[in-house]
Amino acid sequence: MLPTVEIPESLGEAVGTLGDGDLVLAGGTELVPRVTTRATGVSRLVSLRRAGLAGIEVNGGRAVVGAATTLAQLGRDERLAVLRPVVESIASPTIRNLATVGGNLFVRQPYGDLAVALLALDAEVSVEGSGGNASRPIAGVLEDGVAPRELVSRVAFDVPDPGAWFYTKAMRRRQNSASIVTVAAAVLVEDGRVASARIALGGAGARPVRAVSAEAALTGNPLDRRHVEEAADAAVEDASPFDDAYASAWYRRRVLPVHVRRALLRESDRPEGSR
Amino acid sequence: MRSRVIELVVNDEPQEFLAPPGTTLLIALRESLGLTAVKRGCAQGTCGACTCLLDGEAVMSCLVPVETVDGAEVHTLEGMAGPDGELDELQAAFLEGFATQCGFCTSGMIMAARVLLAEQPDPSREDVVRAISGNVCRCTGYESIINAILDAAERRRATGAISYTEKGA
Amino acid sequence: MALQTEQIDRSYFTTERGEDDHAVIGTPVQRADALGHVTGGTEFFEDVNPTGLLHLKMHRSERHHALLKRVDVTKALEVPGVVRVLTHEDVPANWYTILRLIGVEPNDEPVLPEDRVLYKGEQIVAVIATSEAAALDGAAAVEVEYEDLPAVFDVEEALAEGTPAIKPHGTNYFLYEGHHCRRIRFGDVDAAFEEADHVFEWRYQSSPIEHAPTEPTGCIVVPQADGRLRIHSDTQACFFTLDNAALILETPFSKLRLIGGTVGGGFGGKVDVIVEPIACIAAMATGKPVKYVYGRAEEMQVSSPRAAERVIIKDGVMADGTIVARKVTLYVDAGAYSRHSPYGTTKAAAHMPGPYTIPNVWVDAHCVYTNRTPASAMRGFGVTIADFALESQMDRIARALDMDPLQLRLKNAYRDGDMKAHRKVAEGTALIEVIQRGAQLVGHELPGEYRGLSSTDPREA
Numbered sequence: 003m004l005p006t007v008e009i010p011e012s013l014g015e016a017v018g019t020l021g022d023g024d025l026v027l028a029g030g031t032e033l034v035p036r037v038t039t040r041a042t043g044v045s046r047l048v049s050l051r052r053a054g055l056a057g058i059e060v061n062g063g064r065a066v067v068g069a070a071t072t073l074a075q076l077g078r079d080e081r082l083a084v085l086r087p088v089v090e091s092i093a094s095p096t097i098r099n100l101a102t103v104g105g106n107l108f109v110r111q112p113y114g115d116l117a118v119a120l121l122a123l124d125a126e127v128s129v130e131g132s133g134g135n136a137s138r139p140i141a142g143v144l145e146d147g148v149a150p151r152e153l154v155s156r157v158a159f160d161v162p163d164p165g166a167w168f169y170t171k172a173m174r175r176r177q178n179s180a181s182i183v184t185v186a187a188a189v190l191v192e193d194g195r196v197a198s199a200r201i202a203l204g205g206a207g208a209r210p211v212r213a214v215s216a217e218a219a220l221t222g223n224p225l226d227r228r229h230v231e232e233a234a235d236a237a238v239e240d241a242s243p244f245d246d247a248y249a250s251a252w253y254r255r256r257v258l259p260v261h262v263r264r265a266l267l268r269e270s271d272r273p274e275g276s277r
Numbered sequence: 278m279r280s281r282v283i284e285l286v287v288n289d290e291p292q293e294f295l296a297p298p299g300t301t302l303l304i305a306l307r308e309s310l311g312l313t314a315v316k317r318g319c320a321q322g323t324c325g326a327c328t329c330l331l332d333g334e335a336v337m338s339c340l341v342p343v344e345t346v347d348g349a350e351v352h353t354l355e356g357m358a359g360p361d362g363e364l365d366e367l368q369a370a371f372l373e374g375f376a377t378q379c380g381f382c383t384s385g386m387i388m389a390a391r392v393l394l395a396e397q398p399d400p401s402r403e404d405v406v407r408a409i410s411g412n413v414c415r416c417t418g419y420e421s422i423i424n425a426i427l428d429a430a431e432r433r434r435a436t437g438a439i440s441y442t443e444k445g446a
Numbered sequence: 447m448a449l450q451t452e453q454i455d456r457s458y459f460t461t462e463r464g465e466d467d468h469a470v471i472g473t474p475v476q477r478a479d480a481l482g483h484v485t486g487g488t489e490f491f492e493d494v495n496p497t498g499l500l501h502l503k504m505h506r507s508e509r510h511h512a513l514l515k516r517v518d519v520t521k522a523l524e525v526p527g528v529v530r531v532l533t534h535e536d537v538p539a540n541w542y543t544i545l546r547l548i549g550v551e552p553n554d555e556p557v558l559p560e561d562r563v564l565y566k567g568e569q570i571v572a573v574i575a576t577s578e579a580a581a582l583d584g585a586a587a588v589e590v591e592y593e594d595l596p597a598v599f600d601v602e603e604a605l606a607e608g609t610p611a612i613k614p615h616g617t618n619y620f621l622y623e624g625h626h627c628r629r630i631r632f633g634d635v636d637a638a639f640e641e642a643d644h645v646f647e648w649r650y651q652s653s654p655i656e657h658a659p660t661e662p663t664g665c666i667v668v669p670q671a672d673g674r675l676r677i678h679s680d681t682q683a684c685f686f687t688l689d690n691a692a693l694i695l696e697t698p699f700s701k702l703r704l705i706g707g708t709v710g711g712g713f714g715g716k717v718d719v720i721v722e723p724i725a726c727i728a729a730m731a732t733g734k735p736v737k738y739v740y741g742r743a744e745e746m747q748v749s750s751p752r753a754a755e756r757v758i759i760k761d762g763v764m765a766d767g768t769i770v771a772r773k774v775t776l777y778v779d780a781g782a783y784s785r786h787s788p789y790g791t792t793k794a795a796a797h798m799p800g801p802y803t804i805p806n807v808w809v810d811a812h813c814v815y816t817n818r819t820p821a822s823a824m825r826g827f828g829v830t831i832a833d834f835a836l837e838s839q840m841d842r843i844a845r846a847l848d849m850d851p852l853q854l855r856l857k858n859a860y861r862d863g864d865m866k867a868h869r870k871v872a873e874g875t876a877l878i879e880v881i882q883r884g885a886q887l888v889g890h891e892l893p894g895e896y897r898g899l900s901s902t903d904p905r906e907a
Contacts, residue, residue, distance in 0.1 A: 003298075003299075004297070004298055004299025004300070005298065005299050006298040006299065007298060007299065007342050007344045007345060009344060009345055027342070027345070029340075030340045030341065030342065031322050031340055034301065034322075034339070034340045034341070034342065035320060035321040035322060035339070035340070037299065038299070038301060038320055038339070039320050039321065047299075047342070049342065049344075049345045051345045051346070052345075074334070090407075093411065094325070094410040094411025094412075095335060095389070095392075095407070095408060095410070095411060096322075096325060096328055096335050096336055096337045096389065096411040096412075097322055097337065097340075097411060099331075099334040099335060099336050100336050100337070100340055100341065176406075177406065177407060177410035178410045178411055
């Protein structure tokens with residue numbers, strides 16, 4: 003049978019209605035195909051479409067994004083224009099009009115490029131459960147998920163300065179393709195040296211991962227070619243890529259340092275706007 | 278669990294039908310309303326043959342449980358021709374530009390293009406490619422489709438036609 | 447922007463051209479169905495939605511090669527909405543052999559398997575239900591116990607001494623009038639290799655290629671009041687479907703009425719008769735309309751791809767680029783069942799040695815069975831991959847001889863009146879003119895002797 007769909011009209015109602023075995027339905031881009039094309043045994047979905055969880059607030063450089071905000075809405079927001087390359091690297095407009103920020107935290111790799119970016123931004127995730135709400139670092143949520151009957155309501159992060167933000171996604175096609183490797187980095191340079199670096203990788207393991215070895219290699223050094231290449235090579239140690247239809251683990255390991263370097267040196271493999 | 282009564286405004290006409298639990302917008306349009314221009318190519322959101330407009334935005338209808346969009350406005354290919362059957366500029370451009378072969382992707386392509394032209398009356402080639410990046414064609418190789426969309430944009434600009442879809446708030 | 451059409455270049459073959467009264471050729475003619483496509487009116491098979499429609503989904507093999515020890519449908523029948531389950535016992539004549547009516551044998555593919563499965567994804571049990579979701583649930587609830595048999599995935603391994611036969615007729619190759627392959631024997635390649643200045647041998651391999659039509663394979667069968675069955679299908683081959691369904695159902699052809707011709711992408715992938723017969727049986731068993739359509743995962747893995755091929759070409763070549771001998775060993779990976787592969791392999795053999803006149807030609811073209819998804823037709827099958835191998839070979843010869851690759855081809859190009867390796871006289875050839883014109887269009891200079899060649903000039907002895 004196809005599952006029934008509950009449509010709560012507030013966050014509280016959503017949390018209250020979530021039962022064991024229920025799945026949370028946000029944009030549905032991953033969940034709906036699953037339940038309509040296979041026998042899954044899932045009997046109930048709880049839709050967040052009307053629960054008031056979409057919306058973006060930016061105050062004092064800190065963004066708070068409702069979990070049900072669509073990727074398209076995120077991409078249209080002028081205050082978050084620095085993240086537009088991330089949004090536009092994901093799927094197609096017809097997917098982005100449905101897929102949500104919250105949903106992107108839970109899709110399996112090599113999807114979930116926004117989650118990689120949010121990991122690099124050290125985002126805080128608000129998780130709601132029957133006991134109330136809690137703010138958790140994104141790394142934990144990406145690694146462990148949330149408990150049954152919990153759901154993510156908001157994601158918060160400091161909006162990076164465009165000069166301190168780096169992103170690249172290597173794909174098999176120019177549009178609408180999952181990741182071979184994704185690199186997202188927030189790097190702060192002070193007095194000519196890297197004061198802090200947060201580098202997150204996608205396509206590099208079962209979940210998005212921080213390239214801590216690369217971060218350590220960069221910190222305290224100038225952000226120049228030599229040090230970027232050292233950091234890029236070190237990043238391979240933090241990755242445990244897998245084979246899939248898009249690329250083999252061998253290939254991902256092989257090209258990962260190339261794309262880390264290209265991201266941090268802002269070398270695009272294709273000039274903006276060309277075919 | 279019982280069916281729900283769903284109300285949609287489809288091609289500017291109010292419609293009402295029963296939807297069993299879990300029915301997608303795609304199946305509701307095709308089987309409850311007989312609007313079969315939206316096609317089922319994959320049911321996975323990867324082919325785009327099911328693309329229609331939901332509150333002015335292009336979406337893949339195979340991904341939307343129709344119960345969650347009760348009350349929404351939906352536009353499909355069937356609503357595009359004029360009252361006397363005059364073809365919309367996009368339809369005419371696809372027809373005259375040989376941008377359709379087997380026809381299975383055509384509805385989705387035209388709907389994706391429709392939203393593009395509503396937002397950008399003078400799109401670049403790159404804009405067109407991005408707009409149809411969710412639509413697969415296995416027959417034409419895409420060039421004739423891209424040319425037809427650019428041609429339609431030119432025709433609209435020439436006649437000063439007003440685009441009639443507006444993005445939802 | 448108006449569609450640009452190239453005018454036909456009438457300067458070629460003027461003596462053969464005769465009265466040039468083309469009224470349609472050379473003009474842009476609109477497709478009859480294009481208006482329906484752009485207005486949403488074209489009716490594809492799944493756009494038909496009869497009342498009371500039932501849905502058929504398959505339980506498929508999880509193994510590459512196995513005996514079916516036990517098939518238990520009890521739990522499937524208990525799923526709410528499931529109305530009927532079909533196994534091989536429900537199929538009147540349980541063989542699908544595409545070219546049965548013109549005597550092509552043997553029967554090797556069951557409609558539903560009786561005792562074993564030969565590829566992962568093979569259909570085993572059909573579950574019919576009142577909703578698609580219930581049919582999927584029912585298909586998942588079928589229980590099958592397998593006894594694995596050794597599986598083979600490589601064509602040369604399949605043919606190797608000691609590899610067990612996976613087919614009931616006892617060999618891992620299709621038998622061509624008692625022979626293990628299609629053979630062309632023309633002249634004496636071994637003697638020619640002795641005389642040649644160079645002998646080159648290279649090996650080529652292609653992978654199976656999936657058509658991936660945007661519209662998946664499927665049909666809807668509707669019982670009619672007059673006792674006939676109305677079949678709405680997206681087949682490319684309506685008469686194949688009509689004939690083969692009738693043979694499988696053991697009914698007169700007149701009992702079936704096929705509505706088709708609207709195909710959402712075929713490319714050769716919708717020329718087999720896999721979904722209609724079992725859907726007809728389901729419609730007859732229930733008295734209701736039944737839909738059997740592939741999901742996207744089925745379309746990608748279960749539906750037939752273009753066959754993978756392995757081609758080994760050994761050429762004897764003179765210093766001036768004349769190819770004096772060509773020996774081709776070709777293996778078509780037909781997968782688990784014949785379908786169109788025996789025919790495709792014949793085409794491959796007949797296509798050798800390509801559009802070139804070579805006095806000594808030897809071809810062994812094998813149609814090989816493995817435990818892969820059965821291959822079938824796709825876009826010039828039998829010829830397309832052979833051409834990839836042949837033309838790659840020509841380029842490599844040219845490189846080895848430090849010769850212009852177009853000149854190499856022109857030197858060896860076939861002409862009208864040449865005897866081809868399968869003993870038909872070439873006529874209406876045009877390779878020379880095509881190469882000359884192509885060279886001209888891209889600005890590739892050809893020396894005068896090559897510019898002066900013509901397909902209609904007989905070759906000097």
